Structures are given as C-alpha cells and as structure tokens.
Amino acid sequence: MDFLNIPLFDDDFYKMIFRFIINMVFLIYIIRYLYYETSKRKDYLFTYFMISIIVFFLCFTLKKYELDIGMALGLFAIFGIIRYRTDPIAIKEMTYLFVVIGVSVINSLANKKMSYAEIIGANLIVATSLTIIERVMFLRHELTKEIIYEKIENIKPDRNNELMSDLELRTGLKINKIKVGKVDFLKDVALITIYYYNEK
Template sequence: MELFEVPLYDDDFIKMIGRYAINLFVVTILVRVVYYKRSRSKDYLFTFYMLSTVVFFICFTMKKLELELGMAMGLFAIFGVLRYRTDTMPIREMSYLFTVIGLGVINSLANLKVSWLELITANAVLTALPAWLESLPLLRQESQEEVLYEKMELVHPDRYDELLADLEQRTGLSIARIEIGKIDLVRDCVTITIFYHPHQQSVQDVNGVNVSRRGRRL
C-alpha cells in the first residue's frame, strides 16, 4: 500500500528499529552507567540522548536517499551558517557528546559490508574505553568550588587538618584538597578553593550544598 506515492511499509523499518534499539542500549550504558556514575550531573543527559537519536535517524534516512552533489553542498552550507549560542560545554562532556554522535552514525550507516562482530566491537570499544579512563586515578574527574572563609586562625600550615575537617563539616563535601587564595585582612576573611570528586559524594551532598563559584561566605 502507498500513500501519496510513498509506501507505508518496507523491510528497512524492522532494520531501523533493531539498529536504534542497539544504539539506545549502548548509549544508555555509556551515559547512565559510565558518565553519570562519575559526574553525578544531569545537565547533559537530555542532550546526549536526544542528539544521539537525532543523528541516528538523520543518517539512517539520508542513507536511503540518492543526493545530488548540489543538494549535498547546500546542506553543508546551511549547517555552516547555523550558530548555537549556548554556555560553554566542559571538555569531558564534549568528549562524551562526540562519542554518542559517533555511536549514532556507526549504528545507522553500517551496511552489509560491516559484520555483526565488527559492529559489536566498535560499540564495545566506544563504551569500555571511557569507563576504563574514568577509573584511572590520574584522570579522575575533579570539581571545584570557591568559598569565603572567616576563621583566620585555622588558615595556618600547622592547622591544615583542622581547617579541612571544618570545611567538610560545614559544606557536607568529602574534600580531596584545598588551595588558599586571596587573604583579606581588612574584612578578616580568606578565599579558599575546594577540590572534590563528584562521584565520591552522596547525592544529597552534591545537590544539597549551595556554594557559589563566585564565593560564598562560610
């Protein structure tokens, strides 16, 4: 059956659903298990899922079209004109973004020349490699917050442990290290940068603490 000279169904529909299910499964492992477990941030989860889905269906649809050179050049020109005015995305999140885009392209454009073993291997590598890199202590994600601290008597090398314990008790964070910044003797306070690993904090700690990056007085 056809509607407006377009078939209502063809055999590629089952192929599309099957490939998308594979792509969604792999992206879920990468985003939900690997990325979110370490970052505890939900800011980019929507972007990762939607962009991967959009890229998958665009590539799958375009594969069935025989585009002329002029039309292809026109599409590239349109994308070249577009400008996205958004907040700067961190490098780590940008890496995950390119990974989910790559997964969408691979899973949608793989043809009969690509075996199932090759396709599974590509998906496994793009999922396992970020998980392995995230587990390395050297590459462990580290976040930072800046606070204004008023207990000047604790800002001394001999009382570092007391200062660290006081900051952990007042912020609710498990702090990896701190750096002493600008000391204001007029207002009797000091700027301290707190470094912590998000994946080591409980959900209540990360979401409950309200520390401004511009500095919050403790």
C-alpha cells in the same frame, strides 16, 4: 503499495528498528552506567539521550538519499557548531556528547559493506574503552565547585594555606586544588573554584 508516491512500508523499517535497539543498548550503558555513575549530573542525561536519538534517525533518513562529500561534511559541521550559550559545557561533558553522537552515527550510517558483527564490535570497543578509562585508569573522580569568597585577603599567594583551611572548614570537603578566578575589589569578593575527589 504507496500513498502520494511514498511507500507505506519497506524492509528498511526492520533494519532501522534493529539498529535502533543496538544503539539504545550501548547508549544506556555509556550514558547511564558510565557517565552518570561518575558525574551524578542528571541535567545532561536528557540532553545526551535526545541528541543521540535525533542524530540516529536523522542520519538513517539521510542515508536513503545520495549524499555527496560536501553534504556529508556540512552535516558534521552543524554538529561542530553546537553551543549552549547559557552555561559553558565542561570538557568531559563535551567529550561524552561527541561520543553519543559518534555512536549514533556509526549505528545509523553503516551499509552493506559493514556487517552487524563489525557494528556491534565498534560499539563494544567504544564502551570498553570508556569503561577502562572511567573505572580502571581514573578510579577517583575529581569534581569542581565554584564559590563566591568574601575573605579577599586570603587569596594572596602567601596565604594559600589559610585559604585552603578556611574553605575546607566551611565546605567540609578535602580540597586538592584551588583556582582563584574573577576578583571584585569593589565588593571585596572573589570567584574561587575548588577541586576535590568524589570519595563516594
């Protein structure tokens, strides 16, 4: 039964829903319980979930068509040029973005040559690898914060101890490393990035 030469229903609907459930189970674990627990950044949760959902349905829809290698490479080139021009994305956030896109592509483009056991196994390997890296290998998560600093005389290399003591006193944080960025001698301010561990 069809309408305007388009079927109203076919068996691929059940495949799509089942694979989407598998996809969401692993994405919720990766995004909510791995990424968010270490970064505490809510602004990327919406982005990761929506990009992964759109990529899943986009790839599942395109799988119904005959794609040549050029079309497939072009599809991934679109993802490769995604940039957020308002705020630069940190390396870790970009890595998680690549992970959620990759997981969604695996779950949506798998065909009859790939069993459900292989699909779930691939997802488990990705999730387990992230868990080991986040929770076991790197127990302490290093955070960064940018500060506009006005005591410009303290940015000299020989006054590094005074700079660190002043910043620790003002921020109340135990600072591991300090990186001096842009310096404005007209306004007597400098942009400083501090690195500290998320003890909590």
